[in-house]
Amino acid sequence: MIASHLPVLLIIVPLLGAVLAALSRHGFVAWLVALLASAATMAVAFALLWRVQAEGLISYRIGGWAPELGIEYRIDAVSAFIVVLVSAIAFLTMIYARRSVLAEISAERVAWFYTMLLLCVAGLLGIAATGDAFNAFVFLEVSSLATYTLIALGRDRRALVAAYQYLIVGTIGATLYVIGVGLIYLSTGTLNIGLIVERLASLQGSRALTVAEAFIVVGIALKLALFPLHAWLPNAYAYAPSAATVLLASTATKVAVYLLARYLFTVFGGDIDVGAIPISAILIGLSVAAMFIPSAAAIFQNDVKRILALSSVGQIGYITLGLALANQTGLTGGLLHLFNHALMKGAAFMAIGAVVYRAGTARLDDLSGIGRTMPWTVAALTIAGLALIGVPGTSGFVSKYYLILGALEAGLGWLAILIVASSLLAVLYVGRIVEVVWFREPAAVARECREAPLELLLPMWILAGATIWFGIDAEWPVGLAASAARVLLGGAP
Amino acid sequence: MERSRRLALMALLVVLALLVVADFFVEDHGSFWIDGTPGFAAWFGLVGAALAVVLAQGWGLLLRRTEERADD
């Protein structure tokens, strides 16, 4: 009985948890609710993944309405992949959040923080689960509104400006998306993605459709911080509370990537160049720019959170590059990097959050020699950094390897070399951090620190360990990414 | 040239001469047309070492600088 309602439980559980957390008004109770809700959500997500792998596409009609009228949830290999990633990261974030939040957010706001965290998760999962274009917009806004609040809860007053900026940019992005959806709706008369795909077949070459695609792609590009639309991201990640940053950096942009992939491949067809527009060429150009320019900027930052945030923009470039390559290997590489990057950036932001928890600062200057007093935390940060570079033995290597193969498969040898060359920039910004935290004489701040508490170390090391584990035994994530790529390219789920 | 150095040089030259003489009494297995001849290594060593010094000194005149590297 419950099994047949799994897709909707995915959203109902965190939503209900959010309501309960809000009603509790009590920090610890809210945390407990959030922890349980996210654990249950993760269980649902894994159950869904298991069912999708066994049975293929799962279609669920909300309230039993037909797809023409009601909302349909569609879980296929791609959605299941994203849903599992988001819910797992959310669960780990909840474990991490308790201590971190107590230190960073005033007591009376803690319950609201968890409410917003759960709402955000619900929205993100909803985007991945729904098969309805307009419903995706609603979920996008649910998660975005929660995100703006989360960012504004940061200690630094600049968090307010970052949240405001993201609010404006995010709303423009969502509105552009919904304009695109509106144009599609006007052309096809339906909002169900499955039906849209059927009806679009007879509408090839329609100008409205081209414009719709423009609006949708640019709208989502704003949400996923595709260069040059990324400028909202660094400040948002840098000033948000640490736990929020972990969740956002690992999941929010990833879900936007999912949405982009859905439209590029499923809706607008496997051949992602529609009409005269060389989308893949534009996307490759922007991705390469993202791989280089923000990464170069990261080298010049002094705030570790900003370094990592700018590096995220760069890493998103690799992911969108995978989409742009649009062949099985490249797309697998892109999706795999989406997965791996979520793990490594999650670990990195958890580590720097733990440093902030103990040292009260993320400024690189102040963190000299902190590796001596917080070895486990800084070791996790280092592992994540090595994975960002793409060092063999870490998951980052595997995904870059697939991307390179994909580029070679597409006959773009120069692109393969650019992918590897861009790692140089990562060497520089990671190298700067590693040098300061390990090899400098401990500064006053570092000497007074102690190792982070176990509650922070545990989720951090689960992610760091996974980064190593999936770098050596990459079968499972590669399998997931490959089957998701097959589905996107029009194969059987 | 100070005295001790001159003495050392004399001694070395004598040793070298003795080695060349000894070379006439062993069977050489040269691989090329000249290297099997007695005393080849002696004069070739002199020429080779002298060339090495000349090369190094010339290179040093061109590119040797008295200051340390900028950020060493």
Added chain:
Amino acid sequence: MTAHFSQSATILLMVAGLYIVIARGNMVKKLIGLSMFQSSVYLLYILPGKLIGGTAPILGAGYSVYANPLPHVLILTAIVVGVATLALGLTLVVRIKEAFGTIEEDEIAGDMRSDGSKPGRGRKSA
């Protein structure tokens, strides 16, 4: 022009709203621009649903031509979302005014820059 009056109005709202967001530094004005931009979407969805001579979507004998109800439902949702966004945005502006003493983005920009970049030269801020 008149034939496409509704579309023209939609586009005008869209472009004007976006222009305000881009060109105005005042944060409240930006939010107003954003609201206009969102309103254009409401028009975009609802206007084509209206059929000349159609009635309200009531099931009953004799009514065969009626307006499509779905866009109205969708846009109700969108309006709720828009209102929530506006409310949150205004709240943030109030808090920004409290924290920075101004709501001009240009005047805040200097504070955002602090702490930047060059190691050792960062300047502390609140």
Added chain:
Amino acid sequence: MTESFGPLSPALVLIVAGLLLPLVRGWLRNALFLAAPVAALALVWLLPLGPGLVVDWLGLGLVPLAPDQLARIFGTAFGIAALAGALYGQSQENVAEKAAALIYAGAAQGIAFAGDLASLFVFWEVMAIGSTVVIWSNGDTRAGLRYALIHVLGGILLFAGIAAEVSASGSVALQAVRADSLGRWLMLAGILVNAGAPPLSAWVADAYPKASWSGTVFLSAFTTKAAVLVLIRLFPGEPALLWFGLAMAVYGMVYALLEDDIRRLLSYSIVGQVGFMLVAVGLGSELALAAAALHAFAHILYKALLMMAAGAILKATGETRLSALGGLAAAMPLVTAAMLVGAFSLAAVPLTAGFVSKSAIMAALAADHAGLFWFALTAVSAGSFLYVGLRLPWFALFRPAGKAPEPRDPAWSMKAAMALLCGAILAIGCFPSVLVPLVPEISGVAILTPDHVLFQLQLLVAASCIFVMVLPLLRPRAGSTLDVDWLWRELPRKVLPAWARFTRPGRAALAVLEDPVRARLSAFSRRFAAELVNAANWRTGQIAFWATTLIAAYVLIAAL
């Protein structure tokens, strides 16, 4: 038998030990530091030769552990170097350096035993990381970063080459090839960067002396020789290597003759000696390849010994510049003996290991009738004796001048390590036949025959004559010799102001003509620079503007 050891490779033992090292304390740490190389060395010999275990990884058949004869030669040399280095470094306090040194040594073993390109590349990168940390842990950031960047560059070239090779042939097998396609040239270039081949040879002398007294010992042993090993596996008989090798041999000799700092001198001499090996690899005959491996083996031993002696001097006096040293022989007799054994071995004095290996290289050259290289390398040998066998000991140890330090004996562990290497070098030198089981190809080479010994003695005594004759010329002078690294270390600093000065008149003229355009351009570039530093602190409107622009461009293109 391989199966029974499973994944227990020498590489893994060392790397795991390196990772565990920071977690243990006190005497246990030092014991682990020493035990890991011993275990690795034992494994090198316990692993039976034969095709390794194939591990399926993402559809690639990886062979991370494929013990063969060559792997055993290099594994033994790397093992002895790691063991001696660990013994020598017992009193080193810096745990980061020790841990990194073990990982570094493990990666070198991994390269020796790697049976496919992918595992090779993995260990290649681990080696770069390990060695960078060894340098870094002594505190010189900039040199460490330069070193890291050069090796990342080498790694990228190698990776690009491997990727092209794999996509062309569909297999990751290690096989001997010629540099006949772009991918293979990239591979060769990547390996040559690590070997210290020109034009990127300057990193050796730049980085190695920046490590601590104990770290340099490890550095001198692994990176360049691992590159030689990979060249033997991938590019035996590649003609280009002959010329690269000759250039390196001459370069190493010239720079070492001019150098003042002992450890820099020894670093240059690494390049020179690797040049000998590259010539042999370029020759490609079975004997030549064996000789290259053997020379690498001997070189690892004596260069580690020389670096140990230099480290001991550094530790006792705080100084490694020849111009500031002198008369150490009386104060440090053991170090003196070690340095002489090492130096004589490098110069191929009979009864040392270096004599055996260099004889093998020369015999291989003679057998292939490579006259030009034979004569050139013989001359370079004479020159090498000048800098390492005469100039170095004379100015550092024997000349009466300079400040003689308090006689301070190095720690017992350092003495033991030096004694171990001295013993190994002399044993091999006196009984070359012990190497025949390891390198059967050299059984036919004449080594300790009268004519051969006489030949070498004449060469060395002749070089000594020249040394005494031109002694004042070879006096060490403080300073530095320009090298290619000037291009990235100093050129930018010089060119930028000069360029500004050079263009000033032109700019003034231009300013009149097109002032507004130029002003706007320079404002743009200034803003771009600020943008990079202050990245992403954009106004909201800017982002919205970019979004609008993108849509507009998109729709415009579509409309066309």
